[in-house]
Amino acid sequence: MKREFIVGSRRSKLALTQTKWVIRELKKHYPEVDFKIQEIVTKGDKILDVTLSKVGGKGLFVSEVEDQLADSTIDFAVHSMKDVPSKLYEGLVIGAIPKRESPFDVLVFREVNQLADLPKGALIGTSSLRRSVELKRIRPDLEIRSIRGNIDTRLRKLEDEQFDAIILAEAGLSRMGWLDESHLKIERLSAEIALPAVGQGALAIECRKTDIALLEMLASIHDSDTAFTVQCERKFLETLNGGCEIPIAGFAEKGAADSLFFRGFVADADGSKRLSVEKTGTEPELIGQEAARELLDQGAKQIIQELRHD
Template structure:
Protein backbone atom coordinates (compact mmCIF):
# COMPACT_ATOMS: atom_id res chain seq x y z
CA UNK A 1 0.00 0.00 0.00
CA UNK A 2 2.92 2.35 0.74
CA UNK A 3 3.70 4.63 -2.19
CA UNK A 4 0.41 3.96 -3.95
CA UNK A 5 -1.82 6.86 -5.01
CA UNK A 6 -5.47 5.94 -4.52
CA UNK A 7 -7.75 7.27 -7.23
CA UNK A 8 -11.05 8.45 -5.73
CA UNK A 9 -13.95 8.52 -8.18
CA UNK A 10 -16.84 10.93 -7.75
CA UNK A 11 -19.60 12.71 -9.59
CA UNK A 12 -18.81 16.30 -10.49
CA UNK A 13 -21.61 18.16 -8.71
CA UNK A 14 -20.76 20.59 -5.94
CA UNK A 15 -22.40 18.29 -3.39
CA UNK A 16 -20.59 15.20 -4.68
CA UNK A 17 -17.24 17.00 -4.48
CA UNK A 18 -18.02 18.20 -0.95
CA UNK A 19 -18.82 14.63 0.06
CA UNK A 20 -15.59 13.43 -1.55
CA UNK A 21 -13.66 15.99 0.50
CA UNK A 22 -15.28 14.52 3.63
CA UNK A 23 -14.40 11.00 2.54
CA UNK A 24 -10.78 11.85 1.80
CA UNK A 25 -10.51 13.65 5.15
CA UNK A 26 -11.67 10.44 6.86
CA UNK A 27 -9.12 8.41 4.88
CA UNK A 28 -6.33 10.87 5.68
CA UNK A 29 -7.13 10.66 9.38
CA UNK A 30 -6.69 6.91 9.15
CA UNK A 31 -3.69 6.85 6.77
CA UNK A 32 -2.16 10.34 6.48
CA UNK A 33 0.97 9.06 4.74
CA UNK A 34 -0.90 7.93 1.61
CA UNK A 35 -1.67 9.96 -1.53
CA UNK A 36 -5.13 10.53 -3.00
CA UNK A 37 -6.23 11.74 -6.44
CA UNK A 38 -9.79 12.84 -7.27
CA UNK A 39 -11.20 11.55 -10.57
CA UNK A 40 -14.47 13.20 -11.69
CA UNK A 41 -16.88 11.00 -13.65
CA UNK A 42 -20.12 12.29 -15.18
CA UNK A 43 -23.01 9.91 -14.71
CA UNK A 44 -26.17 9.57 -16.77
CA UNK A 45 -28.12 11.22 -13.98
CA UNK A 46 -25.80 14.24 -14.18
CA UNK A 47 -26.00 14.52 -17.98
CA UNK A 48 -29.79 14.28 -18.16
CA UNK A 49 -31.46 16.71 -15.74
CA UNK A 50 -34.92 16.58 -17.34
CA UNK A 51 -36.00 12.93 -17.51
CA UNK A 52 -37.65 11.71 -14.29
CA UNK A 53 -35.40 9.29 -12.40
CA UNK A 54 -38.16 6.68 -12.51
CA UNK A 55 -37.65 6.57 -16.30
CA UNK A 56 -33.86 6.31 -16.07
CA UNK A 57 -33.53 3.14 -14.01
CA UNK A 58 -33.95 4.86 -10.65
CA UNK A 59 -31.04 5.76 -8.42
CA UNK A 60 -28.65 3.66 -10.50
CA UNK A 61 -28.52 6.61 -12.91
CA UNK A 62 -26.08 8.22 -10.45
CA UNK A 63 -23.85 5.21 -9.76
CA UNK A 64 -23.54 2.99 -12.84
CA UNK A 65 -20.64 4.85 -14.49
CA UNK A 66 -18.74 5.04 -11.20
CA UNK A 67 -19.14 1.30 -10.68
CA UNK A 68 -18.06 0.59 -14.26
CA UNK A 69 -14.94 2.71 -13.73
CA UNK A 70 -14.17 0.68 -10.61
CA UNK A 71 -14.58 -2.61 -12.45
CA UNK A 72 -12.35 -1.38 -15.32
CA UNK A 73 -9.64 -0.39 -12.83
CA UNK A 74 -9.81 3.31 -13.71
CA UNK A 75 -10.46 4.30 -10.08
CA UNK A 76 -9.77 2.54 -6.79
CA UNK A 77 -12.55 3.92 -4.57
CA UNK A 78 -15.93 5.39 -5.51
CA UNK A 79 -17.68 7.89 -3.25
CA UNK A 80 -21.48 7.75 -3.25
CA UNK A 81 -24.38 9.19 -1.37
CA UNK A 82 -25.32 5.89 0.18
CA UNK A 83 -29.03 6.40 -0.48
CA UNK A 84 -28.25 6.44 -4.24
CA UNK A 85 -26.79 2.92 -4.15
CA UNK A 86 -29.21 0.14 -5.13
CA UNK A 87 -29.96 -2.04 -2.13
CA UNK A 88 -28.14 -5.00 -3.69
CA UNK A 89 -24.43 -4.47 -4.55
CA UNK A 90 -23.01 -4.94 -8.04
CA UNK A 91 -21.09 -8.21 -8.56
CA UNK A 92 -17.39 -7.83 -7.79
CA UNK A 93 -17.85 -4.66 -5.72
CA UNK A 94 -18.29 -4.03 -2.02
CA UNK A 95 -19.22 -1.14 0.24
CA UNK A 96 -15.96 -1.12 2.16
CA UNK A 97 -16.76 1.77 4.50
CA UNK A 98 -19.58 3.89 5.85
CA UNK A 99 -17.96 6.85 7.68
CA UNK A 100 -19.70 8.82 10.44
CA UNK A 101 -23.20 9.69 9.29
CA UNK A 102 -24.64 13.20 9.07
CA UNK A 103 -28.19 14.14 10.06
CA UNK A 104 -30.47 11.82 8.02
CA UNK A 105 -33.64 13.93 8.21
CA UNK A 106 -35.49 15.75 5.43
CA UNK A 107 -36.11 19.49 5.47
CA UNK A 108 -38.20 22.19 3.83
CA UNK A 109 -36.85 25.23 2.00
CA UNK A 110 -39.55 27.82 1.30
CA UNK A 111 -39.59 31.20 -0.40
CA UNK A 112 -40.42 33.21 2.71
CA UNK A 113 -39.34 30.82 5.46
CA UNK A 114 -42.78 29.32 6.02
CA UNK A 115 -43.18 25.91 7.60
CA UNK A 116 -45.23 23.24 5.86
CA UNK A 117 -48.33 23.85 7.96
CA UNK A 118 -48.24 27.55 7.04
CA UNK A 119 -48.21 27.10 3.27
CA UNK A 120 -51.49 28.11 1.61
CA UNK A 121 -53.81 25.48 0.17
CA UNK A 122 -52.82 24.62 -3.38
CA UNK A 123 -49.20 25.69 -2.88
CA UNK A 124 -46.72 23.94 -5.20
CA UNK A 125 -44.08 21.94 -3.33
CA UNK A 126 -41.26 20.32 -5.29
CA UNK A 127 -39.49 17.00 -4.80
CA UNK A 128 -37.93 14.37 -7.05
CA UNK A 129 -38.63 11.59 -4.56
CA UNK A 130 -41.77 9.41 -4.60
CA UNK A 131 -41.07 8.72 -0.90
CA UNK A 132 -41.16 12.40 0.00
CA UNK A 133 -44.13 13.01 -2.29
CA UNK A 134 -46.24 10.33 -0.62
CA UNK A 135 -45.46 11.61 2.86
CA UNK A 136 -46.12 15.20 1.78
CA UNK A 137 -49.53 14.15 0.48
CA UNK A 138 -50.28 12.48 3.80
CA UNK A 139 -49.26 15.58 5.76
CA UNK A 140 -50.94 18.13 3.47
CA UNK A 141 -53.31 16.58 0.92
CA UNK A 142 -54.35 20.08 -0.16
CA UNK A 143 -50.92 20.90 -1.62
CA UNK A 144 -49.78 20.35 -5.20
CA UNK A 145 -46.71 18.09 -5.14
CA UNK A 146 -44.53 18.80 -8.19
CA UNK A 147 -41.77 16.55 -9.52
CA UNK A 148 -38.46 18.38 -9.98
CA UNK A 149 -34.92 17.48 -11.07
CA UNK A 150 -31.62 19.30 -10.71
CA UNK A 151 -28.83 19.71 -8.20
CA UNK A 152 -29.33 21.14 -4.72
CA UNK A 153 -28.57 24.73 -5.80
CA UNK A 154 -31.12 24.50 -8.62
CA UNK A 155 -33.85 23.12 -6.38
CA UNK A 156 -33.28 25.74 -3.70
CA UNK A 157 -33.38 28.48 -6.34
CA UNK A 158 -36.75 27.21 -7.63
CA UNK A 159 -38.20 27.89 -4.18
CA UNK A 160 -36.44 31.15 -3.41
CA UNK A 161 -37.28 32.69 -6.82
CA UNK A 162 -40.94 31.72 -6.59
CA UNK A 163 -41.18 28.98 -9.23
CA UNK A 164 -42.80 27.00 -6.41
CA UNK A 165 -43.62 27.74 -2.80
CA UNK A 166 -41.18 25.24 -1.32
CA UNK A 167 -38.96 22.21 -1.96
CA UNK A 168 -38.10 19.23 0.22
CA UNK A 169 -34.45 18.16 0.39
CA UNK A 170 -32.06 16.12 2.51
CA UNK A 171 -30.76 18.21 5.40
CA UNK A 172 -27.30 16.62 5.11
CA UNK A 173 -26.85 17.89 1.56
CA UNK A 174 -27.69 21.47 2.47
CA UNK A 175 -25.40 21.31 5.50
CA UNK A 176 -22.48 19.97 3.45
CA UNK A 177 -22.89 22.85 1.02
CA UNK A 178 -23.04 25.49 3.76
CA UNK A 179 -26.72 26.22 3.00
CA UNK A 180 -28.30 25.18 6.29
CA UNK A 181 -29.44 28.78 6.80
CA UNK A 182 -31.95 28.24 3.97
CA UNK A 183 -33.85 25.61 5.97
CA UNK A 184 -37.33 26.67 7.10
CA UNK A 185 -38.24 23.38 8.79
CA UNK A 186 -36.58 20.08 9.67
CA UNK A 187 -39.03 17.20 9.55
CA UNK A 188 -39.13 14.85 12.52
CA UNK A 189 -38.97 11.16 11.50
CA UNK A 190 -42.56 10.83 12.71
CA UNK A 191 -43.57 13.37 10.05
CA UNK A 192 -41.33 12.25 7.20
CA UNK A 193 -39.26 9.10 7.51
CA UNK A 194 -35.98 9.40 5.56
CA UNK A 195 -34.70 7.25 2.72
CA UNK A 196 -32.62 4.23 3.72
CA UNK A 197 -29.02 5.38 4.01
CA UNK A 198 -29.83 9.11 3.82
CA UNK A 199 -27.10 11.28 5.34
CA UNK A 200 -24.47 8.54 4.95
CA UNK A 201 -21.55 8.36 2.52
CA UNK A 202 -20.47 5.02 1.05
CA UNK A 203 -16.95 4.13 -0.05
CA UNK A 204 -17.17 1.38 -2.66
CA UNK A 205 -14.21 -0.70 -3.88
CA UNK A 206 -13.46 -3.85 -5.82
CA UNK A 207 -13.74 -6.94 -3.65
CA UNK A 208 -10.34 -8.19 -4.85
CA UNK A 209 -8.46 -4.96 -4.10
CA UNK A 210 -7.24 -5.88 -0.63
CA UNK A 211 -5.31 -2.64 -0.13
CA UNK A 212 -8.29 -0.41 -0.96
CA UNK A 213 -10.60 -2.53 1.19
CA UNK A 214 -8.18 -2.27 4.13
CA UNK A 215 -7.77 1.49 3.67
CA UNK A 216 -11.51 2.08 3.61
CA UNK A 217 -12.09 -0.17 6.60
CA UNK A 218 -9.97 2.20 8.68
CA UNK A 219 -12.53 4.96 7.98
CA UNK A 220 -15.57 2.80 8.71
CA UNK A 221 -17.96 3.69 11.57
CA UNK A 222 -19.51 0.48 12.95
CA UNK A 223 -22.60 2.20 14.32
CA UNK A 224 -23.36 4.00 11.04
CA UNK A 225 -22.75 0.81 9.07
CA UNK A 226 -25.13 -1.18 11.27
CA UNK A 227 -27.85 1.46 10.94
CA UNK A 228 -27.70 1.62 7.16
CA UNK A 229 -27.43 -2.17 6.93
CA UNK A 230 -30.75 -2.51 8.76
CA UNK A 231 -32.38 0.19 6.62
CA UNK A 232 -31.13 -1.26 3.34
CA UNK A 233 -32.16 -4.79 4.28
CA UNK A 234 -35.64 -3.46 4.99
CA UNK A 235 -35.71 -1.74 1.59
CA UNK A 236 -34.29 -4.73 -0.28
CA UNK A 237 -37.19 -6.92 0.81
CA UNK A 238 -39.54 -4.57 -1.04
CA UNK A 239 -37.40 -4.53 -4.17
CA UNK A 240 -35.83 -1.11 -3.55
CA UNK A 241 -35.38 1.31 -6.43
CA UNK A 242 -36.51 4.86 -6.97
CA UNK A 243 -40.18 3.96 -7.50
CA UNK A 244 -40.59 1.99 -4.30
CA UNK A 245 -42.19 4.24 -1.70
CA UNK A 246 -40.13 2.80 1.14
CA UNK A 247 -38.54 4.68 4.03
CA UNK A 248 -36.48 3.53 6.99
CA UNK A 249 -34.40 4.98 9.81
CA UNK A 250 -32.29 3.08 12.32
CA UNK A 251 -30.76 4.66 15.41
CA UNK A 252 -27.94 3.10 17.43
CA UNK A 253 -28.85 2.88 21.10
CA UNK A 254 -26.80 1.73 24.07
CA UNK A 255 -28.03 -1.82 23.78
CA UNK A 256 -28.67 -2.15 20.03
CA UNK A 257 -30.66 -0.68 17.15
CA UNK A 258 -34.06 0.94 16.96
CA UNK A 259 -35.44 0.64 13.42
CA UNK A 260 -38.53 2.37 12.03
CA UNK A 261 -39.86 1.45 8.61
CA UNK A 262 -42.60 2.58 6.24
CA UNK A 263 -44.11 1.33 2.99
CA UNK A 264 -46.72 3.42 1.24
CA UNK A 265 -48.73 3.80 -1.94
CA UNK A 266 -47.35 6.69 -4.06
CA UNK A 267 -50.81 8.25 -3.89
CA UNK A 268 -50.63 8.19 -0.06
CA UNK A 269 -53.87 6.18 0.02
CA UNK A 270 -52.26 3.41 2.07
CA UNK A 271 -49.47 3.48 4.65
CA UNK A 272 -47.86 0.64 6.59
CA UNK A 273 -45.57 1.59 9.47
CA UNK A 274 -43.68 -0.47 12.01
CA UNK A 275 -40.67 -0.52 14.30
CA UNK A 276 -38.36 -3.09 15.84
CA UNK A 277 -35.37 -3.32 18.13
CA UNK A 278 -32.42 -5.71 18.09
CA UNK A 279 -28.64 -6.07 18.50
CA UNK A 280 -26.21 -4.27 16.17
CA UNK A 281 -24.72 -7.54 14.96
CA UNK A 282 -28.16 -8.61 13.71
CA UNK A 283 -28.84 -5.40 11.77
CA UNK A 284 -29.73 -7.01 8.45
CA UNK A 285 -31.94 -9.62 10.08
CA UNK A 286 -33.74 -6.84 11.95
CA UNK A 287 -34.47 -5.00 8.71
CA UNK A 288 -35.69 -8.14 6.99
CA UNK A 289 -37.92 -9.07 9.93
CA UNK A 290 -39.57 -5.64 10.03
CA UNK A 291 -40.20 -5.78 6.29
CA UNK A 292 -41.77 -9.22 6.66
CA UNK A 293 -44.05 -7.87 9.37
CA UNK A 294 -45.31 -5.09 7.08
CA UNK A 295 -45.74 -7.53 4.21
CA UNK A 296 -47.88 -9.78 6.42
CA UNK A 297 -50.03 -6.76 7.23
CA UNK A 298 -50.70 -6.12 3.54
CA UNK A 299 -47.79 -4.02 2.28
CA UNK A 300 -47.03 -6.63 -0.37
CA UNK A 301 -49.71 -5.08 -2.55
CA UNK A 302 -47.59 -1.91 -2.69
CA UNK A 303 -44.50 -3.55 -4.18
CA UNK A 304 -43.42 -2.16 -7.56
CA UNK A 305 -44.02 -4.41 -10.51
CA UNK A 306 -41.14 -5.29 -12.81
Protein backbone atom coordinates in the same frame (compact mmCIF):
# COMPACT_ATOMS: atom_id res chain seq x y z
CA MET B 1 0.37 0.37 -0.37
CA LYS B 2 0.03 2.55 -3.47
CA ARG B 3 1.24 6.14 -3.28
CA GLU B 4 -1.72 7.51 -5.25
CA PHE B 5 -5.34 6.44 -5.45
CA ILE B 6 -7.88 7.43 -8.10
CA VAL B 7 -11.21 8.31 -6.48
CA GLY B 8 -14.44 8.22 -8.49
CA SER B 9 -17.07 10.87 -7.86
CA ARG B 10 -20.14 12.29 -9.55
CA ARG B 11 -19.57 15.79 -10.93
CA SER B 12 -22.11 17.65 -8.78
CA LYS B 13 -20.89 20.17 -6.20
CA LEU B 14 -22.28 18.06 -3.37
CA ALA B 15 -20.71 14.82 -4.64
CA LEU B 16 -17.32 16.50 -5.04
CA THR B 17 -17.62 18.11 -1.60
CA GLN B 18 -18.35 14.69 -0.07
CA THR B 19 -15.43 13.11 -1.91
CA LYS B 20 -13.03 15.84 -0.83
CA TRP B 21 -14.21 15.41 2.77
CA VAL B 22 -13.44 11.67 2.63
CA ILE B 23 -9.99 12.40 1.19
CA ARG B 24 -9.25 14.91 3.99
CA GLU B 25 -10.28 12.34 6.60
CA LEU B 26 -8.05 9.68 5.03
CA LYS B 27 -5.13 12.12 4.82
CA LYS B 28 -5.32 12.54 8.61
CA HIS B 29 -4.37 8.88 8.95
CA TYR B 30 -2.26 8.52 5.77
CA PRO B 31 -0.59 11.89 5.09
CA GLU B 32 1.93 10.30 2.74
CA VAL B 33 -0.75 9.02 0.32
CA ASP B 34 -2.06 11.15 -2.57
CA PHE B 35 -5.54 11.08 -4.09
CA LYS B 36 -6.78 12.15 -7.51
CA ILE B 37 -10.48 12.68 -8.22
CA GLN B 38 -11.98 11.21 -11.40
CA GLU B 39 -15.29 12.93 -12.21
CA ILE B 40 -17.99 10.64 -13.65
CA VAL B 41 -21.36 11.54 -15.18
CA THR B 42 -24.10 9.01 -14.40
CA LYS B 43 -27.43 8.25 -16.04
CA GLY B 44 -29.23 10.00 -13.20
CA ASP B 45 -27.20 13.15 -13.89
CA LYS B 46 -28.04 13.13 -17.60
CA ILE B 47 -31.80 12.59 -17.42
CA LEU B 48 -33.17 15.70 -15.73
CA ASP B 49 -36.47 16.21 -17.55
CA VAL B 50 -38.29 13.26 -15.93
CA THR B 51 -38.99 12.35 -12.32
CA LEU B 52 -36.74 9.75 -10.71
CA SER B 53 -39.71 7.42 -10.29
CA LYS B 54 -40.32 7.43 -14.06
CA VAL B 55 -36.66 6.90 -14.93
CA GLY B 56 -36.89 3.85 -12.67
CA GLY B 57 -34.34 1.11 -12.24
CA LYS B 58 -31.56 0.78 -9.69
CA GLY B 59 -28.18 2.42 -9.53
CA LEU B 60 -29.14 5.54 -11.48
CA PHE B 61 -26.33 7.45 -9.78
CA VAL B 62 -23.79 4.65 -9.33
CA SER B 63 -23.80 2.23 -12.30
CA GLU B 64 -21.26 4.13 -14.41
CA VAL B 65 -19.07 4.55 -11.33
CA GLU B 66 -19.21 0.82 -10.61
CA ASP B 67 -18.21 0.11 -14.23
CA GLN B 68 -15.01 2.08 -13.68
CA LEU B 69 -14.36 0.32 -10.39
CA ALA B 70 -14.83 -3.08 -12.02
CA ASP B 71 -12.37 -2.35 -14.82
CA SER B 72 -9.84 -0.74 -12.41
CA THR B 73 -10.07 2.75 -13.95
CA ILE B 74 -10.62 4.06 -10.42
CA ASP B 75 -9.60 2.61 -7.04
CA PHE B 76 -12.60 3.56 -4.92
CA ALA B 77 -15.69 5.73 -5.10
CA VAL B 78 -17.66 7.91 -2.70
CA HIS B 79 -21.46 7.64 -2.93
CA SER B 80 -24.43 8.93 -1.01
CA MET B 81 -25.60 5.71 0.63
CA LYS B 82 -29.24 6.30 -0.33
CA ASP B 83 -28.21 6.07 -4.02
CA VAL B 84 -26.49 2.68 -3.64
CA PRO B 85 -28.56 -0.37 -4.68
CA SER B 86 -28.90 -3.17 -2.12
CA LYS B 87 -27.08 -5.50 -4.53
CA LEU B 88 -23.61 -4.34 -5.58
CA TYR B 89 -21.75 -5.01 -8.83
CA GLU B 90 -19.97 -8.40 -8.86
CA GLY B 91 -16.64 -8.21 -7.03
CA LEU B 92 -17.33 -4.87 -5.32
CA VAL B 93 -17.88 -4.13 -1.64
CA ILE B 94 -18.69 -1.18 0.60
CA GLY B 95 -15.29 -0.74 2.20
CA ALA B 96 -16.27 1.89 4.76
CA ILE B 97 -19.24 3.87 6.03
CA PRO B 98 -18.15 7.10 7.78
CA LYS B 99 -20.13 8.68 10.62
CA ARG B 100 -23.62 9.60 9.48
CA GLU B 101 -24.78 13.18 9.03
CA SER B 102 -28.42 14.07 9.77
CA PRO B 103 -30.74 11.46 8.18
CA PHE B 104 -33.69 13.86 8.02
CA ASP B 105 -35.34 15.90 5.30
CA VAL B 106 -35.81 19.64 5.51
CA LEU B 107 -38.26 22.06 3.94
CA VAL B 108 -36.59 25.14 2.47
CA PHE B 109 -39.13 27.98 2.16
CA ARG B 110 -39.27 30.96 -0.14
CA GLU B 111 -41.25 33.25 2.17
CA VAL B 112 -42.64 31.58 5.32
CA ASN B 113 -40.63 29.87 8.06
CA GLN B 114 -42.46 26.61 8.81
CA LEU B 115 -44.78 24.00 7.33
CA ALA B 116 -47.77 25.19 9.37
CA ASP B 117 -47.48 28.66 7.83
CA LEU B 118 -47.70 27.50 4.21
CA PRO B 119 -50.96 28.69 2.60
CA LYS B 120 -53.55 26.20 1.39
CA GLY B 121 -52.54 24.79 -1.99
CA ALA B 122 -48.91 25.88 -1.65
CA LEU B 123 -46.55 24.58 -4.36
CA ILE B 124 -43.84 22.18 -3.13
CA GLY B 125 -40.93 20.87 -5.22
CA THR B 126 -39.60 17.33 -4.92
CA SER B 127 -38.81 14.49 -7.31
CA SER B 128 -39.12 11.88 -4.54
CA LEU B 129 -42.31 9.84 -4.30
CA ARG B 130 -41.44 9.05 -0.67
CA ARG B 131 -41.21 12.75 0.24
CA SER B 132 -44.38 13.54 -1.69
CA VAL B 133 -46.37 10.79 0.05
CA GLU B 134 -45.15 11.82 3.51
CA LEU B 135 -45.84 15.52 3.04
CA LYS B 136 -49.31 14.94 1.58
CA ARG B 137 -50.10 12.72 4.57
CA ILE B 138 -49.59 15.75 6.83
CA ARG B 139 -50.89 18.41 4.43
CA PRO B 140 -53.13 16.88 1.74
CA ASP B 141 -53.93 20.36 0.41
CA LEU B 142 -50.39 20.95 -0.87
CA GLU B 143 -49.56 20.77 -4.58
CA ILE B 144 -46.47 18.71 -5.37
CA ARG B 145 -44.45 19.37 -8.53
CA SER B 146 -41.35 17.54 -9.72
CA ILE B 147 -38.05 19.35 -9.35
CA ARG B 148 -34.76 17.81 -10.52
CA GLY B 149 -31.15 18.90 -10.52
CA ASN B 150 -28.29 19.20 -8.07
CA ILE B 151 -28.83 20.81 -4.67
CA ASP B 152 -27.70 24.26 -5.85
CA THR B 153 -29.89 24.00 -8.96
CA ARG B 154 -32.94 23.17 -6.86
CA LEU B 155 -32.29 26.06 -4.49
CA ARG B 156 -32.15 28.38 -7.49
CA LYS B 157 -35.41 26.92 -8.85
CA LEU B 158 -37.06 27.66 -5.49
CA GLU B 159 -36.88 31.33 -6.44
CA ASP B 160 -36.94 31.19 -10.23
CA GLU B 161 -39.92 28.84 -10.57
CA GLN B 162 -41.91 30.30 -7.68
CA PHE B 163 -42.11 27.22 -5.46
CA ASP B 164 -43.36 27.97 -1.98
CA ALA B 165 -40.93 25.39 -0.63
CA ILE B 166 -38.72 22.50 -1.73
CA ILE B 167 -37.67 19.38 0.18
CA LEU B 168 -33.98 18.52 0.49
CA ALA B 169 -31.82 16.21 2.60
CA GLU B 170 -30.47 18.08 5.61
CA ALA B 171 -27.17 16.20 5.23
CA GLY B 172 -26.52 17.75 1.83
CA LEU B 173 -27.05 21.29 3.08
CA SER B 174 -24.85 20.55 6.08
CA ARG B 175 -22.00 19.14 3.99
CA MET B 176 -22.15 22.17 1.70
CA GLY B 177 -22.00 24.48 4.72
CA TRP B 178 -25.36 26.04 3.85
CA LEU B 179 -27.41 25.14 6.93
CA ASP B 180 -26.45 28.37 8.64
CA GLU B 181 -26.96 30.58 5.60
CA SER B 182 -28.99 33.49 6.95
CA HIS B 183 -31.10 33.83 3.79
CA LEU B 184 -32.34 30.21 3.88
CA LYS B 185 -35.58 29.58 5.74
CA ILE B 186 -35.36 25.94 6.86
CA GLU B 187 -37.47 23.56 8.94
CA ARG B 188 -36.31 20.04 9.76
CA LEU B 189 -38.94 17.35 9.16
CA SER B 190 -38.88 14.85 12.01
CA ALA B 191 -39.25 11.11 11.39
CA GLU B 192 -42.86 11.45 12.53
CA ILE B 193 -43.54 13.83 9.62
CA ALA B 194 -41.28 12.37 6.93
CA LEU B 195 -39.56 9.04 7.52
CA PRO B 196 -36.12 9.17 5.84
CA ALA B 197 -34.93 7.17 2.87
CA VAL B 198 -32.81 4.09 3.50
CA GLY B 199 -29.24 5.20 4.18
CA GLN B 200 -30.01 8.92 3.98
CA GLY B 201 -27.27 11.04 5.54
CA ALA B 202 -24.63 8.29 5.29
CA LEU B 203 -21.81 7.91 2.80
CA ALA B 204 -20.69 4.65 1.17
CA ILE B 205 -17.10 4.14 0.06
CA GLU B 206 -17.10 1.39 -2.54
CA CYS B 207 -14.06 -0.54 -3.77
CA ARG B 208 -13.00 -3.94 -5.10
CA LYS B 209 -13.16 -6.68 -2.47
CA THR B 210 -9.71 -7.93 -3.53
CA ASP B 211 -7.98 -4.61 -2.64
CA ILE B 212 -6.99 -5.68 0.87
CA ALA B 213 -4.50 -2.85 1.54
CA LEU B 214 -7.09 -0.28 0.46
CA LEU B 215 -9.74 -1.87 2.67
CA GLU B 216 -7.37 -1.59 5.64
CA MET B 217 -6.87 2.11 4.85
CA LEU B 218 -10.60 2.76 4.52
CA ALA B 219 -11.21 1.09 7.90
CA SER B 220 -9.59 4.14 9.52
CA ILE B 221 -12.69 6.26 8.76
CA HIS B 222 -15.35 3.56 9.23
CA ASP B 223 -18.02 4.23 11.87
CA SER B 224 -19.42 1.02 13.36
CA ASP B 225 -22.53 2.65 14.85
CA THR B 226 -23.56 4.09 11.49
CA ALA B 227 -22.86 0.79 9.76
CA PHE B 228 -24.98 -0.99 12.40
CA THR B 229 -28.09 1.05 11.60
CA VAL B 230 -27.55 1.26 7.84
CA GLN B 231 -27.12 -2.52 7.66
CA CYS B 232 -30.64 -2.91 9.02
CA GLU B 233 -32.12 -0.35 6.62
CA ARG B 234 -30.43 -1.84 3.55
CA LYS B 235 -31.57 -5.37 4.42
CA PHE B 236 -35.12 -4.00 4.62
CA LEU B 237 -34.78 -2.47 1.13
CA GLU B 238 -33.15 -5.59 -0.31
CA THR B 239 -35.88 -7.89 1.02
CA LEU B 240 -38.56 -5.64 -0.48
CA ASN B 241 -36.60 -5.37 -3.75
CA GLY B 242 -37.26 -1.62 -3.61
CA GLY B 243 -36.03 1.24 -5.75
CA CYS B 244 -36.56 4.96 -6.28
CA GLU B 245 -39.72 4.28 -8.28
CA ILE B 246 -41.42 3.03 -5.09
CA PRO B 247 -42.34 5.20 -2.06
CA ILE B 248 -40.28 3.30 0.54
CA ALA B 249 -38.70 4.54 3.75
CA GLY B 250 -36.61 2.76 6.37
CA PHE B 251 -34.92 4.31 9.38
CA ALA B 252 -33.06 2.56 12.20
CA GLU B 253 -31.86 4.16 15.44
CA LYS B 254 -29.30 2.61 17.76
CA GLY B 255 -30.11 2.52 21.46
CA ALA B 256 -28.38 1.16 24.54
CA ALA B 257 -26.64 -2.23 24.52
CA ASP B 258 -26.72 -2.56 20.72
CA SER B 259 -30.50 -2.33 20.58
CA LEU B 260 -32.20 -1.07 17.43
CA PHE B 261 -35.50 0.67 16.82
CA PHE B 262 -36.59 0.44 13.17
CA ARG B 263 -39.47 2.15 11.38
CA GLY B 264 -40.42 1.66 7.74
CA PHE B 265 -43.22 1.98 5.23
CA VAL B 266 -44.26 1.17 1.68
CA ALA B 267 -46.97 3.21 -0.07
CA ASP B 268 -48.62 3.52 -3.45
CA ALA B 269 -47.96 6.58 -5.61
CA ASP B 270 -50.62 8.83 -4.07
CA GLY B 271 -50.24 7.56 -0.52
CA SER B 272 -53.79 6.22 -0.30
CA LYS B 273 -52.31 2.85 0.67
CA ARG B 274 -49.54 3.17 3.24
CA LEU B 275 -48.27 0.08 5.03
CA SER B 276 -46.05 0.77 8.03
CA VAL B 277 -43.99 -1.32 10.43
CA GLU B 278 -41.96 -0.92 13.63
CA LYS B 279 -39.42 -3.40 14.97
CA THR B 280 -36.93 -3.59 17.82
CA GLY B 281 -34.09 -6.01 18.42
CA THR B 282 -30.32 -6.43 18.42
CA GLU B 283 -29.58 -8.12 15.06
CA PRO B 284 -29.64 -5.49 12.28
CA GLU B 285 -30.14 -7.72 9.24
CA LEU B 286 -32.74 -9.87 10.99
CA ILE B 287 -34.75 -6.79 12.04
CA GLY B 288 -34.65 -5.36 8.53
CA GLN B 289 -35.64 -8.66 6.97
CA GLU B 290 -38.48 -9.31 9.41
CA ALA B 291 -39.83 -5.76 8.97
CA ALA B 292 -39.87 -6.17 5.19
CA ARG B 293 -41.56 -9.57 5.38
CA GLU B 294 -44.24 -8.15 7.65
CA LEU B 295 -45.00 -5.49 5.03
CA LEU B 296 -45.00 -8.09 2.26
CA ASP B 297 -47.54 -10.08 4.26
CA GLN B 298 -49.66 -6.92 4.56
CA GLY B 299 -49.73 -6.46 0.78
CA ALA B 300 -46.55 -4.54 -0.06
CA LYS B 301 -45.67 -7.00 -2.83
CA GLN B 302 -48.82 -6.09 -4.76
CA ILE B 303 -48.20 -2.35 -4.31
CA ILE B 304 -44.62 -2.68 -5.59
CA GLN B 305 -45.65 -4.85 -8.55
CA GLU B 306 -48.41 -2.42 -9.57
CA LEU B 307 -46.06 0.58 -9.39
CA ARG B 308 -43.43 -1.20 -11.46
CA HIS B 309 -46.06 -2.23 -14.03
CA ASP B 310 -47.36 1.35 -14.28
